[in-house]
Amino acid sequence: MVNESAVVKFLKGYGRLTIFMMPIGIAINFIGGQIALLLKLPVYLDSIGTILVGATCGMGPGALVGAISNVLNAITSPPTLAFGVLNIMFGLLAGYLARRGVFKSWSKTLLSAIPFALIGGVLGAIITIWVFGGLAVGGGALVVGALVALGLDVNTANFVAQVPMDILDKVPTVMIVFAIIKGIPNRTFAKLPLGYIYLGKNKAGASSKPSGTSVS
Amino acid sequence: MSSESGNAVAFGNRFRTYVDRGNPIRNMDPIVVFIVLVAIAIAPIAFPGFVAAAIVCLIYPVIALFAGVAREFLPTYLKLFLVVGLVLFVLRAAFIDGEDPLFRLGNIAPTWAGVEEGARFALLVMAISGAVTLFFNVATVRYLMLALELRGVTPRATYVILASFQSIIDLGRHARTVLEAQQSRGIETQGNIIVRARAFFPILAPVFLAAINQTEERAVSLDARAFNSNVPHTHLVMLRPTRPRELVVAVLVVATVLAAFIASAVGWF
Numbered sequence A: 001m002v003n004e005s006a007v008v009k010f011l012k013g014y015g016r017l018t019i020f021m022m023p024i025g026i027a028i029n030f031i032g033g034q035i036a037l038l039l040k041l042p043v044y045l046d047s048i049g050t051i052l053v054g055a056t057c058g059m060g061p062g063a064l065v066g067a068i069s070n071v072l073n074a075i076t077s078p079p080t081l082a083f084g085v086l087n088i089m090f091g092l093l094a095g096y097l098a099r100r101g102v103f104k105s106w107s108k109t110l111l112s113a114i115p116f117a118l119i120g121g122v123l124g125a126i127i128t129i130w131v132f133g134g135l136a137v138g139g140g141a142l143v144v145g146a147l148v149a150l151g152l153d154v155n156t157a158n159f160v161a162q163v164p165m166d167i168l169d170k171v172p173t174v175m176i177v178f179a180i181i182k183g184i185p186n187r188t189f190a191k192l193p194l195g196y197i198y199l200g201k202n203k204a205g206a207s208s209k210p211s212g213t214s215v216s
Numbered sequence B: 001m002s003s004e005s006g007n008a009v010a011f012g013n014r015f016r017t018y019v020d021r022g023n024p025i026r027n028m029d030p031i032v033v034f035i036v037l038v039a040i041a042i043a044p045i046a047f048p049g050f051v052a053a054a055i056v057c058l059i060y061p062v063i064a065l066f067a068g069v070a071r072e073f074l075p076t077y078l079k080l081f082l083v084v085g086l087v088l089f090v091l092r093a094a095f096i097d098g099e100d101p102l103f104r105l106g107n108i109a110p111t112w113a114g115v116e117e118g119a120r121f122a123l124l125v126m127a128i129s130g131a132v133t134l135f136f137n138v139a140t141v142r143y144l145m146l147a148l149e150l151r152g153v154t155p156r157a158t159y160v161i162l163a164s165f166q167s168i169i170d171l172g173r174h175a176r177t178v179l180e181a182q183q184s185r186g187i188e189t190q191g192n193i194i195v196r197a198r199a200f201f202p203i204l205a206p207v208f209l210a211a212i213n214q215t216e217e218r219a220v221s222l223d224a225r226a227f228n229s230n231v232p233h234t235h236l237v238m239l240r241p242t243r244p245r246e247l248v249v250a251v252l253v254v255a256t257v258l259a260a261f262i263a264s265a266v267g268w269f
Helices: A004-013 A018-038 A048-057 A059-076 A078-099 A106-132 A139-149 A154-183 B002-014 B030-046 B051-067 B070-095 B112-138 B141-150 B155-184 B193-224 B244-266
Strands: none
Touching (some): A018 A059, A018 B155, A018 B193, A048 A078, A048 A154, A059 B112, A059 B155, A078 A106, A078 B112, A106 A154, A139 A154, A139 B070, A154 B193, B030 B051, B030 B141, B030 B244, B051 B070, B141 B155, B155 B193
16 A cells, blocks of 8 residues: 555655665674674674665665775775675675565574575685685684694684684674664665565565565 | 955965875875775785785885875884784794794694795785775875766765765764763673673664664755755865876886786796
8 A cells, every 4th residue: 555655755765865874884884893892792793784784775785885894994904805705795695685574573583694604604714715825814813723733624624713703793793683673763764775674565666676576 | 354354365275276285195196096006016916935025015114204104104004014914924834834844833833835935925915905004094085085086986986985984983983972871871891791792782773773863864964965966066175187297107107017917927937
């Protein structure tokens, strides 16, 4: 039961609010990481903004937030550039999962930590092996170094160290994303590209958008 | 009275002359600076061993000195050397297999091959890191975005980048306020890990939701400045047009690096 004017308003809002959501998402990525450091938590929590924007604005904006965050991160820590593709994948996956309605229920959201952690852990380990020969920098590298010193080979050590660390990171990340989505007011959802999902509406009248997966 | 109008004229003239950042290198077109630094950063990949990378790492401080940003650049770069370069070097030197270990320490037996490979890789990474660090010291993001906009990048894209920097500062400040407010209301930020983890959400969520509520004001204020109109935007700041000598420098550097890569592909080194 979406009347004409509501559809017109929805389309007008599309894209406009997204360019304001992206800087917020980028800032949340940084601030999440900073608060995690401040509270001395052993996790990064630096992809909350990417997943949040992916879940509310779609795959494109989510991927852009990940890419820009990565470049800004590189200003102070240039080797992180090599891991940019991870952040882009997080944004894409968040947009894809949101279209499937994953972020509407907390149990599905919790399960979504697994694909995120697999991307972060497995792809992260692969990049570490390819680009840095298995020995990168940061806290993870010391764990890898310790495992190698214990007699594991470098590649195994990377997977062993990174996958559990990423699950530990992504479970709180997706739960925070879920809780924040719960707190976004409906009037804001009405202006966000994927807001219709959380308002429980069909993507009626929005067929002019390029990708046409309908939400059941 | 006359001095007041003089001030007004001086104020107005600030917008009629080109931006002067007080140094020939910092006055260069940021895009030219970018191209030159990228070329310098990737050059050592063409050479075997670690000498070329070491030379490149030494070129940056010299450029920084001439650009007048040595005071900002050197401490950051030295810190990167200690935090990143040293770790990359030590891990590689310790774990890469080879013959004739230099000494033994339990399972760890560094070899000369490992030290050499470690030095090459660490210095290559530092060559790229140095270019990134130096670039952001020499060029300001604002003028870089303006330069991109003048070359046809959409203002929406440059807005997102500039707004991101501002948002990181704004939301960071807000996060500290919220942290203190929540602490005064009794949220524990010390103690064991579960207690600390539980404090995370009540700090981050208000920051994000407040930021979302401000987006509408931002949308209105951008519309009030005709941001979304289709005519070309005007700018308060005028960038100096790219000078021919800057282009000559860029072409020379890029050509030299290209020659090095071709020479290495042909098998000269």
